[in-house]
Amino acid sequence: MSSHQPGRHFLQIPGPTNIPQVVLAALAKPTIDHRSTEFGQLGLEVLSNLQRVFKTINPVFMFPSSGTGAWEAGLTNVLNPGDTIIVYETGYFASQWRRLATNLGFEVQTIDSDWRTPVDPHRLSERLNSDTKQKIKAVCIVHNETSTGVTSNIAEIRQVIDDAKHKALLLVDCVSSLASIDYQHDDWRVDVSIGGSQKGLMLPPGLSFNAVSDRALKCHADSQYPKSYWNWSDMLNHNEKGFFPYTPATNLIFGLQASLNIILNEIGLKNVFYRHARHALATREAVHHWGLDIVCQDSVAFSSTVTAVMTPNKMSANQLRQKILSKFNMSLGTGLGKFNDRVFRIGHLGDLNDLSLAGTLAGIEMGLEICSFPFNKGGVSKALDHLIRADQN
Amino acid sequence: MSSHQPGRHFLQIPGPTNIPQVVLAALAKPTIDHRSTEFGQLGLEVLSNLQRVFKTINPVFMFPSSGTGAWEAGLTNVLNPGDTIIVYETGYFASQWRRLATNLGFEVQTIDSDWRTPVDPHRLSERLNSDTKQKIKAVCIVHNETSTGVTSNIAEIRQVIDDAKHKALLLVDCVSSLASIDYQHDDWRVDVSIGGSQKGLMLPPGLSFNAVSDRALKCHADSQYPKSYWNWSDMLNHNEKGFFPYTPATNLIFGLQASLNIILNEIGLKNVFYRHARHALATREAVHHWGLDIVCQDSVAFSSTVTAVMTPNKMSANQLRQKILSKFNMSLGTGLGKFNDRVFRIGHLGDLNDLSLAGTLAGIEMGLEICSFPFNKGGVSKALDHLIRADQN
Amino acid sequence: MSSHQPGRHFLQIPGPTNIPQVVLAALAKPTIDHRSTEFGQLGLEVLSNLQRVFKTINPVFMFPSSGTGAWEAGLTNVLNPGDTIIVYETGYFASQWRRLATNLGFEVQTIDSDWRTPVDPHRLSERLNSDTKQKIKAVCIVHNETSTGVTSNIAEIRQVIDDAKHKALLLVDCVSSLASIDYQHDDWRVDVSIGGSQKGLMLPPGLSFNAVSDRALKCHADSQYPKSYWNWSDMLNHNEKGFFPYTPATNLIFGLQASLNIILNEIGLKNVFYRHARHALATREAVHHWGLDIVCQDSVAFSSTVTAVMTPNKMSANQLRQKILSKFNMSLGTGLGKFNDRVFRIGHLGDLNDLSLAGTLAGIEMGLEICSFPFNKGGVSKALDHLIRADQN
């Protein structure tokens, strides 16, 4: 397509992420008959392993679609037309979810935020308590805001809903936290968790997921929302033997099989979470040293998968990113929505190790200098210091 | 996953099809930033090449989904909730489309058939003419019924609608004909054409398409059907520069780029159509010689991509298929719906050549013998005779 | 490189052979440090598995070279400059070995043949018995002549040497029999067995092997022949821990690991031999029916891996092969040496199954017709009959 750039591209956007060679190779296996016994075994294996990743004993539904599709699936399976829901707008993706829900005809109440802080349990509590008629049918939360690097506390949010004795369902987007930051679908009693393939699962985009609760399944049974592609019922029947109600994305599932094997069996979920946290902290050490402002302003809410950084003096984040791309063959995440050109995002999730992270931070440090940003040199060294101190396990 | 079977698997279901090595290799290219210039160029290239495949100058929309999703997209973008439509049930997939439309809340009128003949223009004409109030908003036709190997004449159907001066939109499923059997979206004035990646395009499942007419776009503008993932408007804006409103299935698009290049530039669409027709005819020569009954009973409607065959004396088609799979490492298509266990389907589409077809037919001939089916030996030879007579171009 | 031909190429030369997808994928794994522990384990695994393939408990040496290199290694490690050897010229490759030995300064005595029969034990016996001074230091035999499809009986040859109480070493080329036809290095008391990667081992060319006897190792210790690259001593020391005296062909070894795993663990050597014999017999059934003359004139010497066929009436074998290549995307082996243009060779070894064989034979049958060869149609059917009768195991 384009001429060769020396060395491997550093794909440091917060997803799609760098994909292990063995997963890429799995994508290239010859497609098989999606109605064969061989496929059924494959289906059962990945569906069961997905449960381990979501930490649930309930079904996980898998769609051939982007994560956006799984938002739609989540809403339309448990709600009825015109239902009222809350979307807590912690950032760009939450706002996109709101937009999607509105498009689908739901009545969306938004809880705004400055996009720099996690969900405030008090504000959610207030809103729920004021809903004395229990009109609100669902609360939609983004666990890890990919646009801002802010992680909200789902267990706490669950508690708020319980304390309010509110019957609203809890829907959580864990697209950019799944398989990177500890996520406990069952223990946190999330009703619908929405995930995608292209982040911590180290796959290309094209698969999305709904993990569900018993209550979600019950609401599904009562839902009158018209749907077909996203309908859990059809999935459920077919999934029992590892099959799907329509042609599944076989080759992406080959890749999923390989990546789940790496995550669950070769590395282990715990180690995956620890690695992401460690890399995130090293990244913040660098950013702090540079003297740049991290979007996330709440130290308990720093994301383990993405660090969003404000540019100083309103300098152009896009020029910086562009320069880093052309000079150093690295892609960084763009500022989304109101952060456009004021924020760049460092993805440090997926298949990453210390030296790739060091290269990543080096590229940013050089980019800052080339673009004449005001900053303190030496951030990379600070990151290395942290990596040495915080041993790998 | 499973232990090695000697030699290459013969994937002779009517899709997913055998994938060229170069396309498989493209699937394994490292994922890139879906917001980069490089991606934009890729997007523009494949969208433009898709237009050439659909033979349209209008936009082609591409979704990360199975073909089923594109059915849903087609309907929900041009119709309003509760609209009445006709589905001409030529076979299993038409019946599935009907089911999906019903699930989505549309009022579906069915024109039944015996699943062995193409759309009968007279019956459609009758139905449209009786709809004096023009209540019917769309006519849904499957161009090539994958479940039966029957191809309907879309140009003729268009004529019927025109002659009836009916304003119903024409929606056509060309999933198993696209890039295999000549398909002319613009010339046949189809309003929405629905395609998928896993058949003639020689890709894994996971991408689906909507080619549209100006009228379809106008209806879309007026449509009140709630939708988001499938919404053409969002696609249209982003597609202009080769981008998508949500994360696209990058690696499948790498594969699409490679396969479109093969089909359009290296082989040429005309040659692709000719090859499929030639292989289909050779296949029928074999089936006729065996003395087996082809599902399609109308000789002008024989499909170029799949031949569905009835078993004699109600012998079990599934046992035959299973035996052929275990002995000869070949997958044949199962009989769907009411044809279950009475029909096996031979896929002869995608990346196939004369010798693979010969191997395919040899596997069936041996399977028939091993399963003690009553049949005349020598079908393979008849097929070879045809391949020799009907030169490659 | 060239534009796409529909369908998979049929590589039916008698090596290089068709390579399983999983082996191709292994070739593309990132190269590793050839001095690392990880490499050492890889080295030990493949060297040990190679012993199982050669059926020996003695070392097997592996060179980054073509099979030709292993001929040179075999000779120069056990002989002294100017030594006299016998090469029994059963065909083109035996003649090439003779030529190589002559180039290396050895005194080569040839036992000629008509290239259509295996080694005649009587003629060898005579020659050895007449060598009363035991001047002959080695007897060089090609186990399976790739140029003619004639397999000689090594156990019998061993007996002849023993009976003659001759001290000559027995060197055997098993390049196109290894991992396809039963070969027993230890039981047949072969002194040096010469193998290559690109035949039954289902790999690309680039690796070659020497299996050795204790006597060969002793002769090696006494050999004054100048050598370095091929020197077993250096290999032996390094191989102990899975390493090599110079940079090994890492990625080919990745492939070797995968193919040995398939052959030994997933399929099993016995089944591999049986499959090759079965395919060879089916091929001969077709050739006999066509009325064509098989090069091999001794029915106990038919090769299981390659069938060489004479053209009738001195028609051009090369034109036939060329036509089959251009029309049917299949490569057949050319006639070598004096068989040039009079013989075509059908490779039926490596990763092959019944349907690929059927496709192969169909391609030849169609080619014969297109080129107006005098022949009886229906050979493919005869082959299928055999495949049905002779069950897979």
Add this chain to the structure above:
Amino acid sequence: MSSHQPGRHFLQIPGPTNIPQVVLAALAKPTIDHRSTEFGQLGLEVLSNLQRVFKTINPVFMFPSSGTGAWEAGLTNVLNPGDTIIVYETGYFASQWRRLATNLGFEVQTIDSDWRTPVDPHRLSERLNSDTKQKIKAVCIVHNETSTGVTSNIAEIRQVIDDAKHKALLLVDCVSSLASIDYQHDDWRVDVSIGGSQKGLMLPPGLSFNAVSDRALKCHADSQYPKSYWNWSDMLNHNEKGFFPYTPATNLIFGLQASLNIILNEIGLKNVFYRHARHALATREAVHHWGLDIVCQDSVAFSSTVTAVMTPNKMSANQLRQKILSKFNMSLGTGLGKFNDRVFRIGHLGDLNDLSLAGTLAGIEMGLEICSFPFNKGGVSKALDHLIRADQN
């Protein structure tokens, strides 16, 4: 083979080097008939492109072998048995070449060195001038000593031989400089240049090269040294049409085609040389800042492809390397011969970019700290400073 390590392995030994994805993919293409027209075109293309890399209009011979094999080929094609040659022992690989030449029966005169300086023209001059009977038939020089990171000046050496009016042939090992450091076979009037695939050519090991002069070809014609596999004559005849005298290593040649295309057409040789020099200088900036001793003591002889570093206070280089491997998933080169455990080598050649180099140096800096080496932190920053200053082109 082993369980997954997060992120990509940093293969920073001085060869084999990191291989671009597109080259790895080329290695996995299905093997083709090595006697086909398609192969002939491939052969012609790579042989012609190899000439561009060696900067010669004379033939370049390519062997399926490691670089060691090409040493043997170089010597045995131009010399006669027992000939006297000089090997200038600038390091471990020169000493290995000497050993190989001795094994092959040549009379080898060594010019010793401390392994820390390049070829001293005066010492060579002296030796040649003292050889009044012109007994010396060849001078063997390693252009870039992979074991020490010392590059000798070939043009100067050529001049010395000319000035001495000595008829000795000039043989040069450019294994670890080819396609990384400017190398001019014709302009420097080298008689035989010896190269390998696994360094600057960004391929796995398994291919080796001889570039030759007219004089070398003449000497070859007169050479009585017994040889076959390495014989240029056979190569020459077959190469004319892109073929080889024995089965070539097809899949490695697929890779070579891809890598030559990148080097010559997509990047350009000049840019390749500049990049290597720039990375080498950045590396030395880091090493100097750390306060470690670079093996090469002559600042005009610093290698652009590898930097060998002495450990301080005789600390164990192997422990350092082992720690860096286990903690940071990076392989560094071991100290060879007398440098064992006292030297580690940083490979900065092949498919490398600034960020990978930064990661590499970060891994070393962290390793030094973890292993409690006495050193000054901040070397990585110094390297980044250089990379910013010395722009990419």
